[in-house]
Amino acid sequence: MLAQSYMPAQDIHIVKNPGNPASPWYPADDVQPVVTPEWTFMPGQLKRWQATL
Numbered sequence: 001m002l003a004q005s006y007m008p009a010q011d012i013h014i015v016k017n018p019g020n021p022a023s024p025w026y027p028a029d030d031v032q033p034v035v036t037p038e039w040t041f042m043p044g045q046l047k048r049w050q051a052t053l
Contacts, residue, residue, distance in 0.1 A: 001025050002036060 001024050002015040014024050015036050026034050028048070034041040 002034075004036075004038075 005012040
């Protein structure tokens with residue numbers, strides 16, 4: 001799920017998934033780009049937090 005805001009971050013909203021309008025979740029498989037309504041993110045541009053136990 002992606003959230004978006006502009007500067008200053010006063011209003012934050014969830015970004016719609018144009019590839020699956022029924023779900024706000026985006027697949028992130030490190031191979032395919034993530035396409036949003038305004039931006040396309042290549043796999044090397046994605047970052048994720050490591051799970052800690």
